[in-house]
Amino acid sequence: MIHLIQTEWMKWKRLRLIPFVVLVSFFPLLLNTFAMKLSKREPDIEWYYFTVFNQYSFLFPAVLMVFAGFLFYQEYKNRTVMNWLSYPYSARQMILAKMYCIAISIFALSLLNHFGLLLFMQILFSEEASLSLLANRLLSSVVFTLISLAAVPAVATFMIWTKNILMVSFAALGSMFATTLMIGADFSIINPFAFAYRVSIWIFEPSFSYENPMLYVVGSFILLTYIAVSFFVLHLFSKKPQWLMG
16 A cells, blocks of 8 residues: 555656646645735734634645545546456555545645744744644644545546536535535535534634534534445445446
């Protein structure tokens, strides 16, 4: 498995998408920092963090889905998926290695974004940005990212099923808009990204999260169900070469 992961990362060096994804992910931080410096309103550390965190939470689903979908799509575009049957590894191991690399990379990118946000908070609001406040905001960001990563198996399943990057891209945009519309409602527990937002925001602003504790339980169950179903379907794909190859 380690060899598969190393091979996967080696293949990514040739992809032009990587720098683009990194750049796009920093848009909320850079644009809001620039806008705040130009604004005449009094700078406020809570407003600054909340605005960047909100916009990043809406953009992150699209970044994750397009990134994950594109990396699986490359296997079909280059027809390298046909070689999976000749490798001394199972198709299941190949899929898991790719998902592992995607999850680690997205998590690292998210941390890089949030560390950048904390750094800007320290620079712009040095007197207000206490260590406890920064640690609290970092915890919120990590929780949001970890829960959101549960979508990776679902994206892999959808990409292998459709084998169409355009459909994955439209699904990513749809997910972003759905998150925007559902984020304030209790039924947002059915949306992994909206649920991740509501759980993570409880850490620094409980009034914006769910009032009913049972919603956390039900939302967690729904999230685990998504993961279980996705892995089950991926297992079926790995056992049926004709489904995997299309």
